[in-house]
Amino acid sequence: MSANLINLLISSTGQTLYMVAISALLGTLFGLPLGVFLATSQRGELLSAPWVNKVLGLVVNATRSVPFIILVVAIIPFTRAIAGTSIGTTAAVVPLTIAAIPFIARLVENAIREVESGLIEAARAMGATPFQIIRKVLVPEALPGITLGLTLAVVSLIGYSAMVGAVGGEGLGDLGIRYGYQRFMPEVMLAVVVILVVLVQVVQSIGEWIAARVDKRAPRNRGH
Amino acid sequence: MTADTSGAAITFDKIGKSFPKKDGGLVMALEDVSLSVPPGTVTGIIGRSGAGKSTLLRMVNGLERPTSGRVLVGGRDVGAARGAELREIRRDVGMIFQHFNLLSSRTVHENIALPLEIAGARDIAPRVAELIHRVGLTELRDRYPAELSGGQKQRVGIARALATSPKVLLSDEATSALDPETTQTVLALLAEINRDLGLTILLITHEMAVVRDIASHMAVIDGGRIVEAGATYDIFTHPQNPVTRSFLSGVTGLVLPAFIAGKIVAERPPVPSQEVIRITFAGQYATDPMLSLLTSQLGIPVNILAGAIEEVGPHPFGNLIVSLNAERGEEARTYLERHGLTTEVLGYVG
Numbered sequence: 001m002s003a004n005l006i007n008l009l010i011s012s013t014g015q016t017l018y019m020v021a022i023s024a025l026l027g028t029l030f031g032l033p034l035g036v037f038l039a040t041s042q043r044g045e046l047l048s049a050p051w052v053n054k055v056l057g058l059v060v061n062a063t064r065s066v067p068f069i070i071l072v073v074a075i076i077p078f079t080r081a082i083a084g085t086s087i088g089t090t091a092a093v094v095p096l097t098i099a100a101i102p103f104i105a106r107l108v109e110n111a112i113r114e115v116e117s118g119l120i121e122a123a124r125a126m127g128a129t130p131f132q133i134i135r136k137v138l139v140p141e142a143l144p145g146i147t148l149g150l151t152l153a154v155v156s157l158i159g160y161s162a163m164v165g166a167v168g169g170e171g172l173g174d175l176g177i178r179y180g181y182q183r184f185m186p187e188v189m190l191a192v193v194v195i196l197v198v199l200v201q202v203v204q205s206i207g208e209w210i211a212a213r214v215d216k217r218a219p220r221n222r223g224h
Numbered sequence: 225m226t227a228d229t230s231g232a233a234i235t236f237d238k239i240g241k242s243f244p245k246k247d248g249g250l251v252m253a254l255e256d257v258s259l260s261v262p263p264g265t266v267t268g269i270i271g272r273s274g275a276g277k278s279t280l281l282r283m284v285n286g287l288e289r290p291t292s293g294r295v296l297v298g299g300r301d302v303g304a305a306r307g308a309e310l311r312e313i314r315r316d317v318g319m320i321f322q323h324f325n326l327l328s329s330r331t332v333h334e335n336i337a338l339p340l341e342i343a344g345a346r347d348i349a350p351r352v353a354e355l356i357h358r359v360g361l362t363e364l365r366d367r368y369p370a371e372l373s374g375g376q377k378q379r380v381g382i383a384r385a386l387a388t389s390p391k392v393l394l395s396d397e398a399t400s401a402l403d404p405e406t407t408q409t410v411l412a413l414l415a416e417i418n419r420d421l422g423l424t425i426l427l428i429t430h431e432m433a434v435v436r437d438i439a440s441h442m443a444v445i446d447g448g449r450i451v452e453a454g455a456t457y458d459i460f461t462h463p464q465n466p467v468t469r470s471f472l473s474g475v476t477g478l479v480l481p482a483f484i485a486g487k488i489v490a491e492r493p494p495v496p497s498q499e500v501i502r503i504t505f506a507g508q509y510a511t512d513p514m515l516s517l518l519t520s521q522l523g524i525p526v527n528i529l530a531g532a533i534e535e536v537g538p539h540p541f542g543n544l545i546v547s548l549n550a551e552r553g554e555e556a557r558t559y560l561e562r563h564g565l566t567t568e569v570l571g572y573v574g
Contacts, residue, residue: 122325125285126339126388127314136338140329216368217328 008175009191015089016171016199019164020157022093027100027157028150034060034101035108036134046120046130060102069163071095076167092169096160104153111145112138144215151207155200162196172196232260232296233392233424234284239293241279241448253279254448257293261441266418266425268439268456270432270471276448277428281394284426285317286310298391315343318385322397324377326369332356332380333365339387355383359413375406382413386421393417395427399434411438432475436460436536444468460536461506462566480545480570481530488571492550498527498573499553504566505533505542514563515546522559524552547573 034056040046041053066074072095079094080086115138123133139146162173172192180189241254254276261267271277282288283295286302295302297313305313326335333352340348356365359379369377378398385393395414399407415438418425429435435442435456443453444467451465463469480488480500488500505514515526526546533542548556550572557567 116325118321118323118325119327121287122319122321123338123342124287125314125317125319125394126342127311128342129311132342136341137327141327143329214329217370219368219370 005179005185005188008179009172009188009195012170012172012175012192013195013199015169016158016161016173019089019092019096019161019169019171020154023096023100023161024150024154024157026093026097027104027153030097031101031104031153032108032146034105036112036138038105038109039112040130040134040138046133060105063098063102064106068095068099068160071099072164072167079167087168089170092161092164092167092171095167096157096164099160100153100157103156104150107149107153108142108146111142111149114145115141144211144217147207147211147214151204151211154203154207158196158199158203231263233263233265233298234261234426235259235294235296236280236283237294237296239280239283239290239295241276241283241288242291252448254290257445257448257450259443259450259453261424261426263424264418264422265441266415266427266439267441267443268435269426269428269443269445270430270435271428271445272430275445277445278396280445281396281426281428284392284394285314285319315339315388316390317392317394318388318390319394319396320378320381320385320398322400324369324374324381324401326377326380326384328369331366331368332361332372335369335380336383336387339384343388345388351387355386358386358417359383373406374402375410378402378406378410379413382410382417386417386423391424393423393425395425395429397429398427400429400431407434408437414438432471436475436534440537444471457506457536457539457541461504461541475532475534484529484545484547484573487573489574490571492572493574495574497550498547499550500529500545500547500570500573501553501557502568502570503544503546503560504568505544506539506564506566514560514565515544517563518556518559522552522555524548524556526556545570 037047038053038056038060041049043050063071072092075095075098076086079091082094083091085091119137119141120133123137128136161169161171162176164171165174165177172195176189176192179185180192236257236259239254239257240252242250242252245251257276257280269277269280279288283290284297284302286305290303294304297317300313302310302313327338330338333356336352336355337348340351345351356362359382361376361379361383364372364376369380372380381398393414398414399410402410411434414425414427417423418438425438427434427439439456441454442456442459443450444459444465445451446465446467452459452463452468459468460472463472484500492499503514515528518524518526526548529545529547531542531544533540535541553569557569560567
């Protein structure tokens with residue numbers, strides 16, 4: 001493999017990491033509060049707002065049911081308005097983020113719902129406000145589940161990022177299509193697949209390690 | 225103390241609670257419940273599951289609201305309080321739970337600090353250290369709940385409930401998930417707290433032994449109504465309601481042995497027979513040798529079938545089921561009652 005190709009692989013990996021990192025960060029920034037709200041706004045719950053809950057649920061489902069490649073193309077005007085351009089790696093972050101927000105929100109919602117209702121009752125009995133219950137009870141108690149959910153989201157984003165070549169997003173997936181497939185260079189395709197497999201493995205391992213660190217629900221050896 | 229003239233720590237005033245059913249009807253969980261909890265006492269509410277005791281307890285800190293009637297805590301109407309006012313009342317009422325409800329993500333001392341953080345308290349650390357010391361968990365302050373035994377978890381729960389120095393402590397079946405030995409140590413801790421801090425404790429349980437061991441006052445709830453209430457000793461010695469009696473049978477000698485229960489009849493048979501009577505000893509009489517006197521002074525032999533003598537609070541109290549010659553039953557009962565004992569004819573055995 002030529003030095004030129006190796007440079008291309010390195011820069012493509014960098015682009016993929018950039019897109020995934022920024023969209024995961026922004027997706028969490030918006031998805032986490034949205035997920036908390038979805039989990040706590042049903043009728044009779046902490047922030048009881050059943051109508052808002054229904055509408056947001058519909059929006060989340062609608063976004064999640066659009067195939068990602070369609071979403072990328074469909075929101076091009078929106079992408080241009082946000083990123084100033086509809087082409088390139090930075091522009092690709094917009095559809096990735098839009099896809100990540102509802103996905104992360106649902107994962108967070110599920111993790112929050114797993115928190116025992118007795119803990120909410122105990123906090124209410126202490127005179128906690130709904131916001132205090134979310135901040136001091138629900139989110140910390142759901143943290144192991146949220147961590148695993150975010151890991152899943154990052155892995156999915158790595159997959160999605162392969163599709164943004166359609167809008168000039170570049171990255172590993174785009175490299176594999178253009179060089180590996182269209183120019184028929186199987187060694188490039190192989191290198192791309194290997195890098196992606198390693199990336200996913202690393203992300204998954206780090207996610208599981210963090211989740212185990214924050215999970216205090218099972219007794220463990222106390223070697224400090 | 226405004227609306228409440230009785231000086232009670234907690235007053236339930238004609239409480240009713242109904243829940244809507246799926247078919248549009250109503251389930252009455254509580255009906256016309258009135259009860260006063262004297263300040264500084266341990267009061268036990270006993271009832272079967274579904275009797276409404278849990279709903280009643282949750283009204284004291286506004287986790288449930290009555291459909292009708294009022295709940296007064298320190299003179300304040302909890303049912304009418306909302307928002308910040310309700311949260312302020314809740315900080316004056318601690319609560320412990322059957323399943324402890326500790327945060328798994330927080331250590332012992334972080335769990336105890338939680339109500340203080342919520343109340344926006346300053347100097348949390350020394351207060352938490354003092355509470356941990358009180359419940360005897362200083363060695364375990366940095367452990368997580370998953371690393372503790374049930375009894376240790378409940379001690380954390382108690383320390384947490386006491387953190388904001390409440391005037392009332394609510395106990396929701398706090399010992400029901402614990403083994404008998406641990407139950408005793410947790411009850412002893414509650415009694416000690418009641419004594420040292422003058423805290424009013426209201427507990428619900430389905431175990432009469434819990435009421436006997438620490439409650440000076442009690443109420444029996446059944447089908448959403450209070451069927452009997454008063455001083456524990458009076459209710460143990462003179463139970464009026466069949467529900468109370470059935471609860472008592474678990475902790476006193478009130479159960480007829482099976483071999484008698486199978487043969488007993490309500491009417492005295494025309495043939496020579498034995499009368500089965502229950503004798504309740506209370507107060508000073510509990511220590512008098514009444515049965516020997518019955519035999520030595522009246523010459524009536526007595527056959528003991530079942531019984532127990534125990535203590536309710538500081539008072540000895542006993543229950544015996546005996547049988548004796550039916551022809552002399554009346555004579556024996558008159559003698560015993562003249563000496564301050566309570567008797568009840570349970571039936572006859574041929």
